[in-house]
Amino acid sequence: MKIIKKNGRLEDFNIKxxxxxxxxxxxxxxxxxxxxxxxxxxxxxEKYLLNIRKDSLITSSYEVIGVVFEVLKRDGFKSILKAYMEFDKLS
Structure with missing residues (x-):
């Protein structure tokens, strides 16, 4: 899978x-x-992203952030979600 970074560059997606x-x-x-x-x-x-992007296998930083938000919220990690949102505002 590839990812379009915030600066527009296309890179290999790194789940790490x-x-x-x-x-x-x-x-x-x-x-x-x-x-x-x-x-x-x-x-x-990963599963969520692959399901969304099954045809193109290209995602964006913004989409990854949204998916992480959704997964953390759904799985009940609200305090981590709040800190993740704050981190995203800074980057």
Whole structure:
């Protein structure tokens, strides 16, 4: 899968970057998130993106952020979601 970055560049999608941003948001929020939770969140994000982009396999940074928001909200990680939203405003 490819991703269109905020600056317009096209790069290979790296789910590890998403994982790191979620870990950072969890740390910033003071929420406890274990490796099992992270694996589930990341798997859900990947599955959601592949379902949306099954025809083109090209996504955008904005779409990834929206999917992460949706997965965190749906899975009940509200404090991590809030910190993730704050982080996104800064970047």
């Amino acid at each position: 970057k998403v994982k790191i941003s979620i870990e950072n948001a969890a740390r910033d929020s003071g929420a406890m998130v274990n490796e099992s939770d992270l694996k589930i969140i990341i798997k859900d994000v």
